[in-house]
Structure formats: C-alpha cells, structure tokens
Amino acid sequence: MNNKTDNKFLMQTAVLAGEIMLKSGAETYRVEDTMAHILRKSDAEHVDPVAFNTAILVTLQEKGQEPLSIIRRVKSRGTNMCNIVQVNAISRRFCKDEISLKQTYEELTQIKGRQYSRLVYNLGTVGVVFGFSLFFGGAAVDAGAALIVGSVLAAFITLGKKLKFNDFFLDIFCGIGIAVVSILLQKFVIKNMNLDTIIISAIMPLVPGVAITNAIRDTLQGDNLSGSARILEAFLKAAAIAIGVGIGMAVGTGLLGRGLLL
Structure with a gap:
C-alpha cells in the first residue's frame, strides 16, 4: 500500500x-x-x-x-x-x-450507535434502580417504590433526550424528577418507604462509574491530559446529579411545608 x-x-x-x-x-x-x-x-x-x-x-x-x-x-x-x-x-x-x-x-x-430499542433501555434503567434498592438493604415496600421511581427516571431520561438536553442539564433534570417524585410518593402513597434508599438507588444509573474508571486507566497509562479531562467530566456529572437532587428535595419539601400539596 x-x-x-x-x-x-x-x-x-x-x-x-x-x-x-x-x-x-x-x-x-x-x-x-x-x-x-x-x-x-x-x-x-x-x-x-x-x-x-x-x-x-x-x-x-x-x-x-x-x-x-x-x-x-x-x-x-x-x-x-x-x-x-x-x-x-x-x-x-x-x-x-x-x-x-x-x-x-x-x-x-455499519456499526450502529444503539443496539437496543428505547423500551429495552428504559426497562434496564428500571431494573437497575430496583436491583440497587435491594442491594442497599431496602425492604419489599422499598423495592416497590423503586419500580415507580425507576419508571419516572426512565421517562425523564427519554424526555430529556428528545428535548436534546446536554448531559449536564439532563442529569440535573433527572435529579429533580427523582427527588420530587420520591418525596411525593412517601407523602401520599407509600408512607413507610425509606426515602434515602430510594433516592440513592435511583441516581445509580446516572453515576459516572465508567468515566471515573477510564480516567484512572488513562492516567496510569501516562495520558495525563485525557485522564484529567475525564476526571473533570466525571466530577461535573456527579455535581449535576447532586444539584438536581438538592433542587428537587428543596422544591418537594418546600411545597409540602407550605401546604401547596394537599
């Protein structure tokens, strides 16, 4: 050649x-x-x-x-x-x-960007939330709540992608949805569920585990620039999740505290 x-x-x-x-x-x-x-x-x-x-x-x-x-x-x-x-x-x-x-x-x-339909991805998201609720010691009632919150998370991810949110704002959007729905679910539907377990389980599909792993591997290989960039990317993603959940909890508890949700 x-x-x-x-x-x-x-x-x-x-x-x-x-x-x-x-x-x-x-x-x-x-x-x-x-x-x-x-x-x-x-x-x-x-x-x-x-x-x-x-x-x-x-x-x-x-x-x-x-x-x-x-x-x-x-x-x-x-x-x-x-x-x-x-x-x-x-x-x-x-x-x-x-x-x-x-x-x-x-x-x-011919390599496709996506091997599965959106429905399969959404079912996988719900399954991950359900599985982590049991992994974190949740009871049967928590597992049931996880299915509901996981479904809401899948819907928020689908909606955010259709609206073409970038990753940062998508994570904030999903974090808000997770927190608000979890608080309302505990207040009006499943009063004895563990709120912390449900929220933590629901954010697990959003956690940048692969990005953190790749950042470490790139750094160990001597690619310090790429490793640092991936670490920053993972940090911003984690920060977006935290910001979204924080806003959602503030909104949910604020509405309940002021009696706007009966």
Missing part, C-alpha cells in the same frame, strides 16, 4: 474506528492503539495517532513525502461496550489480512 490515495483511505478508516470507540466510551490509549495497528498496514515511515476526549489527530508520513494529517472533532460521547468490541474485532481481522481495507471501512460504517 504505497500510493497516496490508499494511504488517505487507510487514514479515514483508522479515524472512523477511533471515532466510534471514543464516542462509545473507550479509553484514549485503547483508541490510539487500535488506530496505530490499522495505520501500520501502510509502508509509512512515521505513524502518529493521537486521541483526546473531544478530538482525534492522525498523521502519516512516507519517506521523502509530505505528511498526511486528518483531524476529527468528537462532540458526543457515551458508553457502548458492544461498539468497542465490534471495532476491535474488525481491526484485528484487517490486521490479519482476513478482510480488505474496503470491507473494513464498510463494516465500520
């Missing part, structure tokens, strides 16, 4: 693989490693893939020629381990010459 056109296509394929992985929540060192393996299929003298939380930069230079560079902005990020596994599998097959470059690119473009 010596001509400039092939190298450009190879770079586009590597960047596409890296973009999918970065959007799916992969660590930056893993993104760089995958792109490097793909780019080494060329005869280039220098191959330099660099990944940040919000951007990908790839440079490839053949001996005696001007370097080729591609920069890709990555605006949205989430967690999708299935996509990461698929990209790894495709890149390994390409590196083993089991598939061509064109087939690799086509298979990467």
Whole structure:
C-alpha cells in the first residue's frame, strides 16, 4: 500500500474506528492503539495517532513525502461496550489480512450507535434502580417504590433526550424528577418507604462509574491530559446529579411545608 490515495483511505478508516470507540466510551490509549495497528498496514515511515476526549489527530508520513494529517472533532460521547468490541474485532481481522481495507471501512460504517430499542433501555434503567434498592438493604415496600421511581427516571431520561438536553442539564433534570417524585410518593402513597434508599438507588444509573474508571486507566497509562479531562467530566456529572437532587428535595419539601400539596 504505497500510493497516496490508499494511504488517505487507510487514514479515514483508522479515524472512523477511533471515532466510534471514543464516542462509545473507550479509553484514549485503547483508541490510539487500535488506530496505530490499522495505520501500520501502510509502508509509512512515521505513524502518529493521537486521541483526546473531544478530538482525534492522525498523521502519516512516507519517506521523502509530505505528511498526511486528518483531524476529527468528537462532540458526543457515551458508553457502548458492544461498539468497542465490534471495532476491535474488525481491526484485528484487517490486521490479519482476513478482510480488505474496503470491507473494513464498510463494516465500520455499519456499526450502529444503539443496539437496543428505547423500551429495552428504559426497562434496564428500571431494573437497575430496583436491583440497587435491594442491594442497599431496602425492604419489599422499598423495592416497590423503586419500580415507580425507576419508571419516572426512565421517562425523564427519554424526555430529556428528545428535548436534546446536554448531559449536564439532563442529569440535573433527572435529579429533580427523582427527588420530587420520591418525596411525593412517601407523602401520599407509600408512607413507610425509606426515602434515602430510594433516592440513592435511583441516581445509580446516572453515576459516572465508567468515566471515573477510564480516567484512572488513562492516567496510569501516562495520558495525563485525557485522564484529567475525564476526571473533570466525571466530577461535573456527579455535581449535576447532586444539584438536581438538592433542587428537587428543596422544591418537594418546600411545597409540602407550605401546604401547596394537599
């Protein structure tokens, strides 16, 4: 693979693989490693893939020629381990010459951002809240309340995504919904439920556990810039959840205290 056109296509394929992985929540060192393996299929003298939380930069230079560079902005990020596994599998097959470059690119473009319907995601959210309510020592009545609050959380997440809230405001929005509904549920429906257990269980699907884990792994790999950015991202997400729950509790208790909710 010596001509400039092939190298450009190879770079586009590597960047596409890296973009999918970065959007799916992969660590930056893993993104760089995958792109490097793909780019080494060329005869280039220098191959330099660099990944940040919000951007990908790839440079490839053949001996005696001007370097080729591609920069890709990555605006949205989430967690999708299935996509990461698929990209790894495709890149390994390409590196083993089991598939061509064109087939690799086509298979990467066919990777979907979401493997399940919104209903399945919502059921999973409710299940997580229900499971954590039992894990945190909740009684049967708390588990029943968790199902209700988990359903409300799923509805708030769906509504927030339809309204295109960014992650920070989505977490605040969901936190408010969780707290207000939990307080009202305890006041009017299930008076003997444990409010703390329900609220803590309900925020667990929002907690940035993967972001914190990736931040630590990036830092241990020496990617201090990406690690610091991920730590800040996780902190802001945790702060948004706390702000939302705090506002919700203040609103709920305030309304009840003033007798506005009978």
